[in-house]
Structures are given as C-alpha cells and as structure tokens.
Amino acid sequence: xxxxxxxxxxxxxxxxxxxxxxxxxxxxxxxxxxxxxxxxxxxxxxxxxxxxxxxxxxxxxxxxxxxxxxxxxxxxxxxxxxxxxxxxxxxx
Amino acid sequence: xxxxxxxxxxxxxxxxxxxxxxxxxxxxxxxxxxxxxxxxxxxxxxxxxxxxxxxxxxxxxxxxxxxxxxxxxxxxxxxxxxxxxxxxxxxxxxxxxxxxxxxxxxxxxxxxxxxxxxxxxxxxxxxxxxxxxxxxxxxxxxxxxxxxxxxxxxxxxxxxxxxxxxxxxxxxxxxxxxxxxxxxxxxxxxxxxxxxxxxxxxxxxxxxxxxxxxxxxxxxxxxxxxxxxxxxxxxxxxxxxxxxxxxxxxxxxxxxxxxxxxxxxxxxxxxxxxxxxxxxxxxxxxxxxxxxxxxxxxxxxxxxxxxxxxxxxxxxxxxxxxxxxxxxxxxxxxxxxxxxxxxxxxxxxxxxxxxxxxxxxxxxxxxxxxxxxxxxxxxxxxxxxxxxxxxxxxxxxxxxxxxxxxxxxxxxxxxxxxxxxxxxxxxxxxxxxxxxxxxxxxxxxxxxxxxxxxxxxxxxxxxxxxxxxxxxxxxxxxxxxxxxxxxxxxxxxxxxxxxxxxxxxxxxxxxxxxxxxxxxxxxxxxxxxxxxxxxxxxxxxxxxxxxxxxxxxxxxxxxxxxxxxxxxxxx
Numbered sequence: 001x002x003x004x005x006x007x008x009x010x011x012x013x014x015x016x017x018x019x020x021x022x023x024x025x026x027x028x029x030x031x032x033x034x035x036x037x038x039x040x041x042x043x044x045x046x047x048x049x050x051x052x053x054x055x056x057x058x059x060x061x062x063x064x065x066x067x068x069x070x071x072x073x074x075x076x077x078x079x080x081x082x083x084x085x086x087x088x089x090x091x092x
Numbered sequence: 093x094x095x096x097x098x099x100x101x102x103x104x105x106x107x108x109x110x111x112x113x114x115x116x117x118x119x120x121x122x123x124x125x126x127x128x129x130x131x132x133x134x135x136x137x138x139x140x141x142x143x144x145x146x147x148x149x150x151x152x153x154x155x156x157x158x159x160x161x162x163x164x165x166x167x168x169x170x171x172x173x174x175x176x177x178x179x180x181x182x183x184x185x186x187x188x189x190x191x192x193x194x195x196x197x198x199x200x201x202x203x204x205x206x207x208x209x210x211x212x213x214x215x216x217x218x219x220x221x222x223x224x225x226x227x228x229x230x231x232x233x234x235x236x237x238x239x240x241x242x243x244x245x246x247x248x249x250x251x252x253x254x255x256x257x258x259x260x261x262x263x264x265x266x267x268x269x270x271x272x273x274x275x276x277x278x279x280x281x282x283x284x285x286x287x288x289x290x291x292x293x294x295x296x297x298x299x300x301x302x303x304x305x306x307x308x309x310x311x312x313x314x315x316x317x318x319x320x321x322x323x324x325x326x327x328x329x330x331x332x333x334x335x336x337x338x339x340x341x342x343x344x345x346x347x348x349x350x351x352x353x354x355x356x357x358x359x360x361x362x363x364x365x366x367x368x369x370x371x372x373x374x375x376x377x378x379x380x381x382x383x384x385x386x387x388x389x390x391x392x393x394x395x396x397x398x399x400x401x402x403x404x405x406x407x408x409x410x411x412x413x414x415x416x417x418x419x420x421x422x423x424x425x426x427x428x429x430x431x432x433x434x435x436x437x438x439x440x441x442x443x444x445x446x447x448x449x450x451x452x453x454x455x456x457x458x459x460x461x462x463x464x465x466x467x468x469x470x471x472x473x474x475x476x477x478x479x480x481x482x483x484x485x486x487x488x489x490x491x492x493x494x495x496x497x498x499x500x501x502x503x504x505x506x507x508x509x510x511x512x513x514x515x516x517x518x519x520x521x522x523x524x525x526x527x528x529x530x531x532x533x534x535x536x537x538x539x540x541x542x543x544x545x546x547x548x549x550x551x552x553x554x555x556x557x558x559x560x561x562x563x564x565x566x567x568x569x570x571x572x573x574x575x576x577x578x579x580x581x582x583x584x585x586x587x588x589x590x591x592x593x594x595x596x597x598x599x600x601x602x603x604x605x606x607x608x609x610x611x612x613x614x615x616x617x618x619x620x621x622x623x624x625x626x627x628x629x630x631x632x633x634x635x636x637x638x639x640x641x642x643x644x645x646x647x648x649x650x651x652x653x654x655x656x657x658x659x660x661x662x663x
Binding site for chain 2: 022
C-alpha cells in the first residue's frame with residue numbers, strides 16, 4: 001500500500017541526499033517527492049509517497065528519524081493527507 | 093546559539109584543523125599523506141608535541157588501527173587520508189566501524205573547491221560514497237567552519253549510538269586563512285541522544301523480570317560502549333539470572349562468572365541457545381537481534397516476552413517485536429533497574445532453581461568439548477592455550493571466520509574492551525591493524541592479533557607500520573591453509589564441493605616476518621605449541637607466530653542458515 005510521509009530536516013546541502021539514499025538503499029521506490037521550505041527557520045519539508053509493507057516502513061521511519069539532522073519524520077494517515085493537493089493528486 | 097566567543101586571529105584551515113583536533117584531546121592520528129592533504133601534513137609537523145601520527149601502509153589499515161584504538165580506549169579514533177584512492181580505501185574501515193558502532197572521525201582531503209565536480213585528478217565524491225556507512229558526514233565549504241565541524245563531528249561520533257563521522261576538506265580551504273568564531277554551545281537540530289529510559293517502563297520491566305520463571309539476559313556491544321560492566325554484574329548477581337552474550341559483547345561480562353552461559357547465536361553455546369529458546373522473559377540490553385544471533389525469526393524465543401533496552405530507537409522492534417522497550421543508554425538504564433531493585437525486598441532465593449537445573453543439564457551436554465589430536469594442533473586447543481597463557485589479561489583482536497568463532501568460544505574474557513573483533517561487517521584483514529591501534533593506545537598492555545592465514549594476507553603489509561613504531565605486538569596466525577569458514581559451509585551445505593577455498597600457495601610467514609624486521613616463529617605440532625606461544629609472548633618486539641592447525645576442522649555448535657536456534661548441529 002502507499003504510505004504518505006513527511007520528513008522535516010535541516011535545510012542544508014546533503015541532508016535530503018542522506019534521507020533519499022537511506023530509502024533507496026532498502027529497496028523502496030519513491031513514487032512522489034516534493035521538497036520545500038517548511039515555514040520553520042532553516043528547516044525544509046519533504047513530502048513523499050512510497051509503497052511497501054507497513055512493518056518495513058515503520059522500521060524505515062525510525063531509521064530516517066535517527067539521521068542526525070532530521071527533526072521529524074512520520075507517516076501520515078489518509079485523513080491527514082485528504083486536503084493536501086500533492087498527496088491527493090497521486091490518487092488520480 | 094548565536095553568542096560567539098573565543099575569537100582567534102586569522103589562521104590557515106590546516107592550522108585550525110590541527111588546533112581543533114588538539115582541543116578534542118586527540119593524541120594519535122592514523123593516516124597516510126597525499127596531494128590533497130599536503131597543507132595539513134605540513135602543519136601537523138608543528139603539532140608533534142601533542143599529536144603522534146602513525147603512518148600506515150594502506151588507508152584501510154589506518155582506519156582499522158583507528159578503530160582498534162577507539163574500541164580499546166573508548167575514545168574517538170582519528171584517521172587522516174588524502175582524496176580519491178586514499179578516501180575510497182577507507183570505506184571498508186568506515187563501514188566496519190559503522191556496523192560495530194565505533195566512534196571514529198575520518199578526515200579526507202578533497203580536490204580544491206573550484207575543481208569539485210570536474211573529474212579532477214584524485215577527485216571522488218567520498219561524502220556521497222560514505223552516506224550509507226557513516227553516522228554523519230561533512231563536505232567543508234569554508235575554512236571558517238572547520239573548528240565547529242570538528243567539534244560537532246567528535247560529539248556526534250561519541251554520543252548516542254557511536255559511529256564514524258567523515259569530514260571531507262577541499263585542499264584550498266586548508267591553506268586559506270580564516271578567523272573562526274566558535275559558538276558557545278553546539279546546536280544540532282534533530283539530534284538528542286537518550287540516556288535514561290522512562291521510569292514507568294523500567295518499573296514495569298523489573299516487575300516482569302522478578303516474576304519470571306525462566307528469565308535470561310541477552311547482552312551485547314551496548315554494554316561495552318556504555319561502560320556498563322559493573323552495573324551488569326551487579327544486576328545479574330542481585331537477580332541470579334543467566335547471561336548470554338553476543339560476539340560484540342563478549343568482553344563485557346566475565347566468561348568465568350557462574351551466571352555466564354557464554355555466546356549465543358549461530359556458533360553460540362548449547363546452553364545459551366537452549367535457554368534463549370526456552371525462556372519466558374528475555375532481557376535484551378545493548379543488542380540489536382542480529383540475524384546471526386536469532387536464527388530463523390519465526391522460531392526465535394517463541395514463548396518469551398521480550399524486554400529490550402537500546403540507545404538506538406531504530407533497533408527496537410526492527411527484527412523482533414518487543415513487549416517492553418526502553419530507549420536509553422545501557423549503563424544508565426541498568427542503574428535505573430538497580431535503583432528500583434534496592435527499594436524492593438530481594439527476590440526469594442531458590443525461585444529459579446528449576447530453571448538452573450535445566451540449564452545445568454544443557455551445560456553438561458558440553459558440545460564445545462573437543463578431543464586433542466596427537467600429531468596435529470587443533471584450533472580449539474590453540475585458543476585455549478592462548479587463554480591459559482595470557483590468563484585472559486590480554487587485549488585480543490580478530491578478523492572474521494573460524495578463528496574468530498573458536499576464540500569467542502574458548503577464550504576466557506575478563507575485562508571490557510579486551511576483545512576487538514569485526515562483528516557486523518565481518519571484515520577479513522581487520523584484526524591485525526586493529527590490534528596495532530590498540531597497542532599504540534596501550535603500549536604497556538599485552539596485545540595480540542589472532543588472525544587466519546587468509547585475513548592476515550589482506551593487511552599484512554602493516555607489519556612495516558608495527559615494526560616502524562616498535563610495537564611490542566604479537567600476531568598469531570591460525571594457519572589451516574583454507575578459507576576455513578567458507579570451506580566449512582561448502583563441506584556442510586554444498587556437499588564438499590570445495591570451490592576456491594584452498595590457499596594452494598602460502599608465503600612462508602616466518603621468513604615474511606623476518607623480511608619486515610619482525611621475529612617469525614612456527615609451531616606445527618601440539619607438543620611445541622605452548623613453547624612457541626610462550627617464546628613469542630616473551631620475545632620483545634613484533635612477533636609473528638605461524639601456527640599450523642588441522643586443515644579441515646569445523647566450528648560447532650552451528651545453527652544452519654535459516655534454522656531456529658534449537659536446531660544446532662552439534663558435531
């Protein structure tokens with residue numbers, strides 16, 4: 001099933017690469033990815049969709065959270081993404 | 093934190109780097125010079141009073157040395173190499189440190205900033221290459237930031253779950269002059285290692301532990317890293333619960349302690365694997381339920397409730413679902429447990445008698461007993477002799493494979509940080525340079541590299557380093573002429589179809605040692621073994637002992653791949 005994920009990290013070169021590298025290194029395909037500033041000082045926000053077994057995604061999330069300059073990574077519920085054009089548009 | 097102090101006059105990036113290393117208390121750097129780090133090496137000469145540089149013969153060796161230094165001392169190991177091949181040669185060492193949670197700071201030179209991305213001479217994106225095997229890594233973009241990055245790197249490497257951090261410094265920044273202002277306090281958003289666990293969870297865990305009928309400890313490297321041996325021994329003695337230990341944790345609990353069941357896992361003791369399999373409560377501390385420990389997960393500890401303490405939250409519920417999990421530093425959480433036990437009446441004596449009786453029966457099964465051969469040295473005997481002659485007081489390092497497993501089974505460990513082994517990555521060629529790094533940290537201690545003939549040939553050029561620095565280091569080569577563990581698998585699981593495991597040509601290790609200015613000795617008969625080992629230990633300087641052992645011997649017990657822990661092949 002598709003998982004909707006947000007990752008907040010320090011807005012600095014290399015941080016996104018560490019996260020994306022970690023995801024791809026475990027065989028997950030990132031189906032959608034959007035990175036932008038977050039509104040918080042020096043923090044960028046990545047939104048991404050990936051497909052995978054929930055248990056494996058849970059471990060992955062902990063591993064993303066373990067990254068030194070990731071401030072928060074979490075899986076969103078369907079309700080949480082319902083108003084988000086980026087996430088919703090993938091259902092079309 | 094924006095307030096800034098400690099203004100310094102303009103200095104070159106190289107000088108800022110050397111000063112930053114001194115500020116971190118660095119006394120030894122294991123390295124290898126090259127074009128991109130020429131300015132740094134030029135400056136390093138001015139720091140000879142504070143920093144000893146050990147010139148390795150290969151960058152992989154330098155990083156393994158730094159790791160041996162770090163594992164033996166508990167401090168951050170430091171390695172300095174050039175760009176391109178210098179940097180790529182460190183990758184195995186960095187990955188090894190990453191898998192074994194060893195704190196390292198590896199500094200690599202890089203082509204000058206204006207050449208980045210141009211395929212310049214000796215340019216490689218080492219930050220990109222090491223993303224998956226570093227706890228963190230940096231590409232430095234200005235000389236000003238060097239001191240702060242160094243401070244951060246040491247903090248990140250040593251705190252939380254330790255690990256390697258790489259700093260890649262373009263050459264132009266090492267000669268550029270800069271004034272640095274160090275912030276008063278490091279600010280790393282998103283990084284806050286835990287120490288203590290939630291008190292309520294610790295109380296719930298204690299409740300479960302004291303009411304368990306078949307409890308067992310499963311402890312590992314986290315106890316070593318956190319310096320928690322005293323707490324572990326106290327906890328075990330208060331509770332009278334058996335202890336099983338992972339390869340990475342072996343030195344954290346005395347092998348001779350009556351509560352020790354020895355190592356668990358693929359080549360673990362029968363008693364350890366049976367007790368884990370039959371337990372009703374497993375108290376897992378500083379461990380990560382590695383596949384070499386658990387065997388088939390579906391058959392792992394089917395009746396046990398699992399209490400897991402680890403500093404790395406991502407290790408919890410990764411392979412095995414836990415019932416009570418606590419994120420925290422092993423030593424600190426064990427102290428919390430002891431504090432709670434102190435407020436309670438002691439658990440009734442004899443409550444675990446029935447459990448200990450079953451364990452006694454498993455122990456007497458004694459599958460690690462072996463028979464000596466009158467003409468051929470058995471590797472098990474060699475390991476027992478090393479243990480006897482050192483009385484467990486040595487620091488001993490190994491590679492990966494049969495020799496490592498036999499040593500883990502037969503050496504009687506006494507002190508934490510006395511066993512330096514490549515556990516997670518399983519790196520051949522690790523043991524000898526790691527032992528050398530430990531010897532440089534502790535010149536007064538007995539340090540032994542115990543390696544196979546295959547692994548030794550991967551990094552044996554570091555004999556030159558050992559001799560150059562007059563290390564009083566002893567290298568014992570367990571020489572069976574085979575890549576023994578691979579051969580064992582081919583024998584057992586591939587119907588004796590030996591494929592490229594027979595080392596049909598070997599150097600003469602005695603002459604090889606002599607050509608490096610070391611002493612070479614050989615034993616190929618059981619009657620000479622003790623004499624050769626004793627002579628080797630007593631001879632000053634670097635000594636290589638070539639110990640010719642039975643060529644086709646297997647490590648037992650063995651849990652076949654994909655099998656459950658109880659499905660051990662015993663002999």
